[in-house]
Amino acid sequence: MENLHRAISQPTRRKNPLLNMSQEDVAMGAIKHALKALRKRHLLEEGAHSPAFIALSRPIVSQGSEWKEKAENLEVELQQCYKAQSRLSEQLVVEVAESRTSKALIQEKESMISELQNELSQARDECSRLAVQLEDKTKALELLISEHQDLKGQLEATTLRANNAEAENKMLIDRWMLEKMKDAERLNEANAIYEDMLDRLKGSSIQLLARQQVDGVVRQSEEGAEYYVESTVPTICKQRIPAHEGGCASVLFEYNSSKLVTGGQDKTVKMWDTHTGSLSRTLYGCLGSVLDICITHDNKSVIAASSVNSLYVWDVSSGRVRHTLTGHVDKVCAVDVSKVSNRNVVSAAYDRTIKVWDLQKGYCVNTLIFHSNCNALCFSMDGQTICSGHVDGNLRLWDIQTGKLLSEVAAHSFAVTSLSLSRSGNVILSSGRDNLHNLFDMRTLEICATLRGNGNRVASNWSRSCISPDDGYVAAGSADGSVHIWSVTNAKVVSTLKEHTSPVLCCSWSNLGKPLATSDKNGNICVWS
16 A cells, blocks of 8 residues: 555656657556556455455444444545546546657657758768869869969069060160260250351341342342332232131231231131132131231241230141140230241230240240230341330330340330331331331331321221331221321321221231231231232
8 A cells, every 4th residue: 555655646757759769669568567557456456355345334243443443544545546546547648648749749750850861861962072073173273273383483584584674675775865865965066056057147148138228129139039129009909808707916928928828816827829819728726816927937837826825836838736835824915936047936925924935846945024015026137136015105125045125115105016127127117006106226216207197096906017028118007997008208198098897907018019918807808909
């Protein structure tokens, strides 16, 4: 009985549903064996107590209270045994259900284990395949590394040879540049000697030419040029050409030629045949209005002063811009080229500067600064002096080499608008906003004559007048569209030309003595003969 009580009082241990199949079979066998033992023990106890039950069922007269108490105790123990049996039966049912659930879970886990084993085998196969590929790739990489090392060695050797060759090449270039510099210095010295000889030759020929002037008629020109004839007073408009849109500020004849070069507000420079009035060439490339032009003495280059602070140099034969001379910071209003050397050019701008340029080098070689803006300028015959006319009305002479002011004179009460040098180089014509045209001796700056005319009014700050090639006449345009011709001998108006319908801005006389060309604000050009 005590063993039975201990079995009942001990807690029942549940099996783990995650045990493997052999552990579950052992548990099931143990449960069955326990049930058989309980049944057997129950039958044995029932058989052992049956005489007691029979005896108790009889009338007990002789037995006393002790037996009665024992019977009650036994009955209580029997009831407890039944209760224990009932609890064990319930536990058995629960254990059986849990065993079935565990069995299902085990089967599910086994299927999962089987799938995982299949996946594991596939992964092992894939791993084996990848290991083979890795081994192949490793071998290929080792081969590439070895080739790379070989190529790297070759590259280092080639780089070393290239560096050595570059150093040697640099040394050779330095030696070559040194030799070229020496050659250039020798060539520059030779060119300087040649230019100096040419300048002296031209200076002597020009002086000889000046001595050959007799009675206002030039009998012989420079060597290789045409002969000059005595200038005549023009009376008839031979050609009327609509040359430029917006106005034509500058006209100029080629040296020893009747071909005319014009510059206008339409940013172009044009070349005309004055015999037929036809356009022979147009020079493009200027980015602003053309305010003044000049031509080298060999007629190979045209230089234009523009409103965009620059000068443009064209090659006449090709029509292309050869140089763009920059340095001024305001509009360039006047330009002239030396009468001795084609390489020296002088320009004036509204930045209060006068710049000297070297056309062969293509840059500025000297800058003259003054408080008053310059409207017009020209070279002296020997090319050593610059003559400039300013807004303050003064005429000034400058040394081209030193840039020093040599002398000045009050030429006009208002701004100087034009300067024109005579062919002899001894007289210079200046025009001003005071409507006067003065002739000065270049050597002393003394006034030789003053030309004025009724109705002659200077049209702008850049109205250009001119002297005839024989230095006998002066032509100047007026704001009313007329052109006045004065005789230098008596300072009187000998002719008034009327063809323009707007203010006349520029006059130019051909070096051949005729014709005379004039331009106006509408861009029209008249050729007079």
